[in-house]
Amino acid sequence: MVHMTEVGTVCQGLAGDHRIAGRGTIPRTAGDGPNGQNTGPHARRQDPLHAPCIHGFEPQSPPQCIGEHSTATIPARVVDFSFTISPYQAMHHITLSCLTAALLGASASAQTTPGDTYFSLAITENSHNHVGAKRLFLDFEPSGSNTTPDANLGRVVSRQTGAGSITVDGDASDWDPAYLTTIHGLVQNNYPLSEFIDAVGTDLTIGSAWNSNYVFFVVQWEDAGHDASTRIKKWIHGDQGGGESGWNQKVHTGATAGAPNSAAVNATGHTLSGAESEDRVFFMFPMTDSEGNFADGGPGCAMYCHPNLLEDVAWQNYTGDGVVAMHTNMAGDEADIWHWKSARTEPSGHADDKFLVHALGSASGRTSDNGLSAYYGNDASGANPTSMHSSGLSYTGDRLYDVDAVPYSGSALSGDQIPRYISRAPAASRGDVIAHAGFDPATGRWTVEFVRLLTTGNIDDHDFLGAAAAPPTVPLIASTSVSAGQSKYNSNCAGCHQGTGAGLPNSDNWIFPRVQRASGSLIQKAIATVPAMSWLSISEKEAEDIAAYLQTQAIFLPSHSVTVSIAGTSDAAASVTSIPGGITCPDTCSAEWVDGTQVTLSAASVPGYSFVGWSGPCSGTGDCNFTLTADESVTATYAPACDLVVYCTSNSNSTGSVANIEFEGSCAVSNNDVTLVASPVPNGQMGMFIYSDGLRDVPFGHGRLCLGGGGTSIYRIQPPVASGGSGAFVSAVDLANPPSASGTITPGSTWAFQCWYRDPSAGAPGYNLSNAGYVVFD
Numbered sequence: 001m002v003h004m005t006e007v008g009t010v011c012q013g014l015a016g017d018h019r020i021a022g023r024g025t026i027p028r029t030a031g032d033g034p035n036g037q038n039t040g041p042h043a044r045r046q047d048p049l050h051a052p053c054i055h056g057f058e059p060q061s062p063p064q065c066i067g068e069h070s071t072a073t074i075p076a077r078v079v080d081f082s083f084t085i086s087p088y089q090a091m092h093h094i095t096l097s098c099l100t101a102a103l104l105g106a107s108a109s110a111q112t113t114p115g116d117t118y119f120s121l122a123i124t125e126n127s128h129n130h131v132g133a134k135r136l137f138l139d140f141e142p143s144g145s146n147t148t149p150d151a152n153l154g155r156v157v158s159r160q161t162g163a164g165s166i167t168v169d170g171d172a173s174d175w176d177p178a179y180l181t182t183i184h185g186l187v188q189n190n191y192p193l194s195e196f197i198d199a200v201g202t203d204l205t206i207g208s209a210w211n212s213n214y215v216f217f218v219v220q221w222e223d224a225g226h227d228a229s230t231r232i233k234k235w236i237h238g239d240q241g242g243g244e245s246g247w248n249q250k251v252h253t254g255a256t257a258g259a260p261n262s263a264a265v266n267a268t269g270h271t272l273s274g275a276e277s278e279d280r281v282f283f284m285f286p287m288t289d290s291e292g293n294f295a296d297g298g299p300g301c302a303m304y305c306h307p308n309l310l311e312d313v314a315w316q317n318y319t320g321d322g323v324v325a326m327h328t329n330m331a332g333d334e335a336d337i338w339h340w341k342s343a344r345t346e347p348s349g350h351a352d353d354k355f356l357v358h359a360l361g362s363a364s365g366r367t368s369d370n371g372l373s374a375y376y377g378n379d380a381s382g383a384n385p386t387s388m389h390s391s392g393l394s395y396t397g398d399r400l401y402d403v404d405a406v407p408y409s410g411s412a413l414s415g416d417q418i419p420r421y422i423s424r425a426p427a428a429s430r431g432d433v434i435a436h437a438g439f440d441p442a443t444g445r446w447t448v449e450f451v452r453l454l455t456t457g458n459i460d461d462h463d464f465l466g467a468a469a470a471p472p473t474v475p476l477i478a479s480t481s482v483s484a485g486q487s488k489y490n491s492n493c494a495g496c497h498q499g500t501g502a503g504l505p506n507s508d509n510w511i512f513p514r515v516q517r518a519s520g521s522l523i524q525k526a527i528a529t530v531p532a533m534s535w536l537s538i539s540e541k542e543a544e545d546i547a548a549y550l551q552t553q554a555i556f557l558p559s560h561s562v563t564v565s566i567a568g569t570s571d572a573a574a575s576v577t578s579i580p581g582g583i584t585c586p587d588t589c590s591a592e593w594v595d596g597t598q599v600t601l602s603a604a605s606v607p608g609y610s611f612v613g614w615s616g617p618c619s620g621t622g623d624c625n626f627t628l629t630a631d632e633s634v635t636a637t638y639a640p641a642c643d644l645v646v647y648c649t650s651n652s653n654s655t656g657s658v659a660n661i662e663f664e665g666s667c668a669v670s671n672n673d674v675t676l677v678a679s680p681v682p683n684g685q686m687g688m689f690i691y692s693d694g695l696r697d698v699p700f701g702h703g704r705l706c707l708g709g710g711g712t713s714i715y716r717i718q719p720p721v722a723s724g725g726s727g728a729f730v731s732a733v734d735l736a737n738p739p740s741a742s743g744t745i746t747p748g749s750t751w752a753f754q755c756w757y758r759d760p761s762a763g764a765p766g767y768n769l770s771n772a773g774y775v776v777f778d
Helices: 087-092 098-105 482-492 520-529 540-550
Strands: 010-013 016-018 058-060 117-124 130-141 155-160 180-189 202-210 214-222 235-237 247-249 280-288 305-307 324-326 334-341 350-356 366-368 375-377 387-389 405-407 421-423 433-440 445-453 510-512 559-567 576-579 590-594 598-603 609-615 624-627 632-640 645-648 660-664 674-679 686-692 695-700 703-707 729-733 750-758 767-769 772-776
Touching: 117 180, 117 202, 117 214, 130 202, 130 280, 155 180, 180 214, 180 520, 180 540, 280 350, 334 433, 334 445, 350 433, 482 540, 520 540, 559 576, 559 598, 598 609, 598 632, 624 632, 645 695, 645 703, 660 750, 660 772, 674 686, 674 750, 686 703, 686 729, 703 750, 703 767
Parallel strands: 130 155, 155 202, 559 632
Antiparallel strands: 010 016, 010 058, 117 130, 117 280, 130 180, 180 202, 202 214, 214 445, 235 247, 280 334, 305 324, 334 350, 350 366, 375 421, 387 405, 433 445, 559 590, 576 598, 598 624, 609 632, 645 772, 660 674, 674 729, 686 750, 695 703, 750 767, 750 772
16 A cells, blocks of 8 residues: 655656655555566666555656646645555556646545535446446535435435545555445346346445545445456457467356346357357436436436437347447537546556547447547557567466567467457546456455546536535436336337347348347437437336346347358459348358348359359359258359350341340350350340251341351250330240250350341341351360
8 A cells, every 4th residue: 555645756758757645654565467477677666765666666856747748836735535555556567647647636626515416336246248327426424424324315425534544555454434336227228138147236336435535435335247347358369269379269158156247148059159248236316417318317328328229220239339329419519428447547556537529320439538648559560469468378377468569470379368458558538537456266255446626627527516416305216117017118118129129031131129038218219309209208217127028038040051162263352241231251251140031142253264153052043042050061162264265247137236145154065054145136026045066157138147167056045035116036045955966065165156037127037146156165
């Protein structure tokens, strides 16, 4: 623990001079590096004289803060709270930003009691599904007040506390249990069919305190998976159980036996997809709220941050990440966001400070505060991650600090791992909120503590010294009825969204989207923002009851994969697309749909090639249509187009043009995919394609006969064809069934083709012929 007492140390760091307000000592305890040691080039800095200087920052003077993003002078005064930094964080890694230094030293305006406010709280369990309370009330009470928390009304009492009475270290033993509020967190945001484990209702314990300068929070809950979840999308080399090779993001670990998430509706009976995520705590405080969402009985964050169901994918079991539409609904409305993340912000000792603004549709309104974030991505560079730990590929820790990150090198072995995100000190307003967490693996419980100035002076932050909101009178919804929800759903919603909430799709999209396992917040949001639902009159309690029913609807149908390959050409124009969407081969050549899906595959035409046909569940050269009942592998085969050599030109017909002949298909006899086309020709007339292995050029009717030279035979291709209104004759040629044995087309043989047709409008003799061309068959 470091108890900051006075300004007196200036720390010079990587991004400029970071003056940390304070002197103190750090106990020589085990570090949080690999195997508990304090390692790295700055491990020597365990001297108490260097304690406030984070990772190689050397003491200087005078006390001031000259940073990359701001310049500020820290007044010399007593700082009135404590925080704990482990030696590994303090000596080997950056945990305090320039702005945090200002936070620790800057003085806020004095006020007897801060302004009461409504807020929202949610916790996330290793995914984007979360539970919490969309509307709570923060009641600031002065010292000596007898007001106590009220879970029924969602009243969280923030008690006035003395200087140094709270240590922000992830340990709640210094909080008075009488001032902690436990609420039952309801599901706030499930994807309709998520690739993650569904959220489950969870009891959340929350406390708050304040003094003349700071506001404090503590949040505790039992983690649904009894897992600290510090490996978000971590790079893992080799097979993770699904046949993976090379570097891939860590696959989702699924439910934990005996943990709360094992009772989630979608925890068993199907395979969860997607990469490992992390645990999170999410606060939302209103800044401008013209809609009155953060008021007594208001919907709170329910109006702001829930999925756009129309972007859910029909005919698939998993929705994935990309369907959340988070923004305020009115121009000018804004909300402050604190987002603690177990893998990405905890290493720096902060919560991510952001804010929410207005946007439309599925556009995101989540905006970062000014300054540097506490992490950045360790993206792939070619086949490998960009960076690795300086100690080499044998490093197995879940944290990678920027001072330890070096360019990737070496040859990875199966099981090697590299963190997907790199930690650093946040800067400016992005680093306003200090947070530290503790996880108890024996009970699976998290304790996360937060501290921030009551007022930061930043326009992107909630001002706790603002006007006080009226206290709540409307109880918090904490219990639900599945049977009441089912009855209300069946009478109001089932006609559109179907009896189980499965939705009503057409061939590729939704007529009425899937709502299985939707939250009450999502229902409230839809009624308020979707015109087709504006007629519904459903209370908040009824919305939560409907959600409680829908959250029992698993309906993960058996699913099958379709894998497409393209043969015969590497031309970029050769492609196969699918209905439903999902396959755009050669870019994306496989997709997974539920049992019974009607699948259509279409092959694009390629200049210089003919489409030979399909293998697998289809044949022929048209679209491939099938009902998916098992995994399918489909090959779309192309072949170089035949070179039809036009050697004989006929005469114009009554259309004013000479009928040309075209040869479509492959030169390979074995493919038997030849189609002949002659155009333009008069509409509504009869014609017949003919062929011969002898060539000539003599007048015949209104045109010229180009076949049968040297006494060779001329063969008729049956049946005759009609031009109808298309101005063209089209005939599919069955090479396997010639009109006579002598007319059999074999590999290596050369045959000429022409079309004879009636043309009475041209006068006697009333018939003509197309141009003629020959083909050498393979």
